[in-house]
Amino acid sequence: MSERLSLQSLPAGMKPGVDPRELTVGIVHLGLGAFHRAHQAVFTERAAAITGETRWGISGVSQRSASVRDQLAPQDSLYSVLTRGLDSPAIQVIASIREVLTAPEDPDAVVARIADPGVSVVTLTVTEKGYRAVTSGGLDLSDPEIQQDLAGRPPRTVVGQLAAGLVRRAETGAGPLTILSCDNLVANGPFLRRLMDDYAVAGQHKMTEQLELARFPASMVDRIVPATTEADRDEAARLLGVRDEALVVAEPFLQWVIEDDFAGARPAWEQAGAVLTDDVAPWEQAKLRMLNATHSMLAYLGGLRGYETIAEAVRDPELAELAGELLAYDVVPTLTPPEGLDLTAYGTSVLERFANPALKHRTAQVAMDGSVKLPVRLLGTVRDRLAAGAGPRFASLAVAGWMVYVATGKDANGRELPLDDPQATRLREAVAKAGPGAAGLVDALLSVDTVFDEQLAADQTFRALLIEGVTSLQRR
Template identity: 75%
Template sequence: MTRLSLTHLPVAPAVDPRQLSVGVVHLGLGAFHRAHQAVVTERAAVASGDTRWGITGVSQRSATVRDQLAPQDGLYGVLERGLGDPSIQVIGSIREVLTAPEDPEAVVARIADPGVSVVTLTVTEKGYRATGAGLDLNDPEIQADLTGRPPRTVVGQLAAGLARRVEPLTIVSCDNLVANGPFLRKLVAEYFDALGKVPDVFEATRFPASMVDRIVPATTDADRDEAARLLGVRDEAVVVAEPFLQWVIEDDFAGDRPAWELGGAVLTHDVAPWEQAKLRMLNATHSMLAYLGALRGYETIAEAVRDDELATLARRLMTEDVVPTLTPPDGLDLQEYGATVLERFANPALKHRTTQVAMDGSVKLPVRMLGTVRDRLAAGAEPQVISLAVAAWMTYVRRTDPLDDPQADRLKTAVAGASTPAAVVDALLSVDSIFTPDLRDSTVFRELLVAQVGELLSRS
């Protein structure tokens, strides 16, 4: 079958990609960016008529996305799967794809390009190479960047690009990190401190916080076949998404930017309440369903939600443990939001694998769950359900081999000799890159975990 391209284009993008110049660099060109920021950026271009905001996408690891998009002139479809029939939209906002391992210098040069005024990131929590205290200066890749090689870490790329610029940038983190913008600014500042030189442009560079939300499961061959049926041409770069899309951005920019608010984004002076609601309600519930669902043999999150016991636990997690810790943003009803979360997870058309959501737990737990545990303990409560979510992760670590996690070796070594629930709990609580002393020393938390891990191990 003919491949999707500018010469074989049965469904045209909403804006002519040939008219777009590059004004945005995106680090982390995975499926999520292509189904989220690239879509909002294209909608903004259509609404505003501004053609300055084409995107250079940077793949941080492999050439797979480049090899998918290059024969298609950067075009790809977003296949939306809701409760009705699927639909597809062709997106043309990505105008260039760079692969960092192959040409790291080109990445830095594009960030330094005076025509670029915005950099966005979706590199996952582990892509920041940070510890709880800040930048992990002992990370071998960070060390290698600091010695002067063309940088291959995102912090190194940003620092090297900024060092060549006269005009400041706006750098927008879109990853699930608490206060992601200020956090990224801190990492870049620590990198410059390690170099011993801070460029003048850094002070004026802005790092607005943001919160993103859209379920984007991994694309399957069946999805590609569905896209081919709808388009009449083959699309090897198609991504799958639910109809829901949300992007909340702190209104703090160094210069020109896409009119994202015309593309559906919300600009606000305080992202924190939105961010906390999403991390603690949606992301924590997603992770709990992934661990409990995988332990019960469910392949997808939708299957896990159809388990009445797991659905009840998910509702209790949000209402009993999470909601009491939150201050809702204006216009957001937390009870309604929680109900919407479960409706979205139950979408049978989105085959979001439990093992995909369960990966990288060591970096997800601190930002999705442990803040809620800490707040509930401080309030004198017994955090029954959020503790169960942590216990499910511990049991998953104990039972899963191989474990897909940046700290897999350390975690598996910790539990290797643990023959009792208490031993499993104590071994994992001792991992100081995840659990802080206040949690390790909490008798209430430990006793809950020991009982819950014991119950889960007896079932799985």
């Protein structure tokens, strides 16, 4: 067993780009998963290394378990990013995360850090389900956790944490805050602002003035970050010379597009390669509808065929062809490309990135949380094509793949397909009540109004395409 990664044990040639002992906390990040550590934290470290600014250390908040805290604490909060491309792997030690808070253990500490006058930016990667929104886009005020936060307990939800932090900032004169969502949601900044407004109204909240001063810029993030394995940790130990229990793995590609709308100071992320723009929407739509939608399609269709990774699925000639047809015939006609982005070339690059054999991104991992991913990844494309009088055959096949994945629970080899979804109970109940045949399954799942709105569920063209897709998949 190698010695554990720490400031003292790290070989001289592997030192991070900034000295962590010089950094003070200026950013709070909610949702301290692998993606943040391989994306925003990397941009933040690069910006600090270029500019020499030391005020942008990150206080990372784990919303559920203490596992990330327990991994990082013995390592002086250092970790490494193992980049896997077609060439030899590369590794870099990152020091931008300066502390880890665990919300269930100490919710007051999270609020106190958001209210810290030294903090001017809060970023979020809490996944779609972490926002606790209803299908229409507002806050789910019936959610028991939201209700408890509104009742005054130390907050456990991200909306409750932000609200309590804003209230305390108002009390102490800490100044305005920029709250930057980095999740795969359409217009994620305005979306989060609406949730905060709903929370303020429901709680007759004292944060109204601070909410008016806050900014909620939209952003688009892109990097494939598969789950880390023990084999990855062993390889990292060989490259580093020390053991890193907090290792994350990523592809070489790295992109961040941010709306330039901040309430105060921020890191010089543009110097680290981020794009600052007045309009994120075209970039965001292209990524959600091209990369994320194709990812989901390959996860469901590939998972059903028994493929364990996305790379295996996209090397199946039939699935690769279907993914290409989804992009060409259903998605691209719905998009207005931002200046400088060739949609056809981008689509080709997406499939090439998915085929990277060094990234073992599991189909089961991508298939998680389908009930909240489908509306933002695929159903917008379906609606736009239907409105244009076209039949979205390939987007509908991807949705049909999700339906069969949910209903079958097994792949072509008889292995279990886990249903890891915040609405798993409701989905299982719908499947249990389904009528006979493909039409019965389609109608049962279309009735889940937290996934499909009334107009889309009633569209006969969409229903017919789903029945056709489910029938073909069940035959296989």
